[in-house]
Amino acid sequence: MPIWRPFTPHHDETPPPLRIVRAQGAYLYIDDGRSLWDGTCAWWVTVHGHAHPYIAEAIARQAATLDHVLFGDLIHPPAEILAEKLSQKTGLPYVFFSDNGSTATEVAIKIAIQYFFNQGRPRKTLLALEGAYHGDTFGAMAASARDLFTRPFEPFLFEVKFLPFPSPENEARFQAALAEIENDPDIIGFIGEPILQGVAGMRSYTPAAWDAIARAVRKAGGLVIADEVFTGFGRTGSFLATDQCQEKPDLLCLSKGVTGGFLPLGLTLAAAHVFEAFRGKDPLRTFYHGHSYTGNPIACAAAVANLELWERPETPQKLHELVQAQATLADKLRQLLPPHTVRHTGLVLAIDLPGTPGYIAEHRHHLKAYAISRGVYLRPLGSVAYILPTLASRPEELAYAAEVVLSYVQERGTVAAL
Ligand SMILES: Cc1ncc(COP(=O)(O)O)c(C=O)c1O
Structure with a gap:
């Protein structure tokens, strides 16, 4: 078979994949007539159910109206409506578009690094949490736990300082690490999956611990990046995991559930002070990052329909x-x-x-x-x-x-x- 599957060992005994020909609600339908109740949300993307008619219809309408544009010069109503709705919901007024969860975090890390560069005081230390997973591109891998997934690439990953996971048994180490970063003038910021690490094995920690990290990072003048690629759209019981926290992020990464699970879309939302650091005529201030499918109108229409379902x-x-x-x-x-x-x-x-x-x-x-x-x-x-x-x-x-x-x-x- 010519399909090279992700995260799948390929060898002579690899079981063949199941062929899914249809999905509806909570069920996947196999080509042999059997059905499966989906307990994975299709790698954590599906929200309201598979093939939800409201989102499916929004996609069909948008596909027949406007397929895609060069988003650098041209914008469109679905992106405007989506950005407006998300800004209102999160308090973060600027939205940068990309294609998936890894690009949403990659973009956030690059923005954080350039934020300090643009102010003429580059910083070097990015913080993440032990056990983190932020995706499979290089920056995202660098900010993720160094393990099986990253081993071949380790010599190519930039250094990141990992904070102890805030569990009761790590309390003393955790507090000591926070005390150390508070006065570190080199801290770019912290990227973390707020209150629940997914890939690490569904490990949760308290909103108070998230707040403590965010406060220590802010004391050091760094930025707080919430990677809600997995935790967004209800997974932790609230719309966003940071809805349960007092400290709101400067940069927020969304993907997976953002289109209700229909189409790839990555979003990195930014606070006004972050965007301000990029404003100006000096060519070096510009954020030179973008993907061909950036701001795809069909994906944006799916995301707007998803948010409308959340309004019900x-x-x-x-x-x-x-x-x-x-x-x-x-x-x-x-x-x-x-x-x-x-x-x-x-x-x-x-x-x-x-x-x-x-x-x-x-x-x-x-x-x-x-x-x-x-x-x-x-x-x-x-x-x-x-x-x-x-x-x-x-x-x-x-x-x-x-x-x-x-x-x-x-x-x-x-x-x-x-
Ligand atoms: C917290 C988190 N961030 C980023 C990603 C990467 O998202 P994607 O697989 O869409 O690149 C994932 C994927 O599981 C994730 O769980």
Whole structure:
């Protein structure tokens, strides 16, 4: 087969991929007639459900009206409406467009570096959190945990200072690291996934810890970059994860759920003082970054339709219902599984699977196959199983998916029934 799949080992025993021919609501339909309940939101992008008619129609209308323009000189109503709506929602008045989550973070990092360059006082130290994942382009990789994904590229990645993950056992190290950065005149800023690290294994930390990092970074004169590529659009229980925090970012990265999961789009929102540093006639002040599909009108129309769905009262109601359902399931699972192996944040329910932790744990193949044979699509992060439902899901479907994970664990150990 000529398709080189991402994040997929290719060898003689690689199982063939499933062919999905249709999707609707919470379900994917395989070409052999079977259906799968989607517990991944298609790599965390789908929000209201697959093929949601409201977004599908907005896309069809836009595709027949205006396909694409050279966004450097030409703008269009879907981009204007989208930028206006997001600025109002976030308080960040400027929106830079790109194509995916990695470019949204790459752009934020480049803007932060150039922000200081443009003011004639370049700085050198970018901060990130231990375990971070910000994407697969070079800047995004540099700001991500140095691990399996980044190993071949390490000699080519710029240095980043990683702050200890703010868990209770790291408290002393965490506080010491914050004290150290407060007076460091070389800090460019901090990039972090607010309150929930996804790829690291669905690890949450408190809004207070996010606020503490942001305050220390601001004392040092640095910028705060919220990477909400994963956490945005309801995943942590609020529209944005930073809605739960007091310290708002100077730069905010959005992608994945921004189009409701239909089309690729990356956005980097910026505070006025950030944009001001780029204003001026000196050619060196300009931000020379852009992609061919920047500001694609069809993707923008999908994103506007997504935001309009969020304006309907039933969307936050549905989110609340599913967050409650995940909380109840987490409580039940905690009674049945070993201590500290069940985590719940917003829509995300995560379970540490037995055995050696890590991304290459065999569970990623075994649990996936086990769940597919029971009508559920899950893609464990190695030794971490997680269930992330679309808003088209019903609480019974969440309970069924949790039962599938529990019975998988039970067949490999000794735990009681749900
Ligand atoms: C927090 C975070 N940032 C950035 C990215 C990169 O997004 P993309 O896969 O669209 O490049 C991801 C992807 O999982 C992510 O979880």
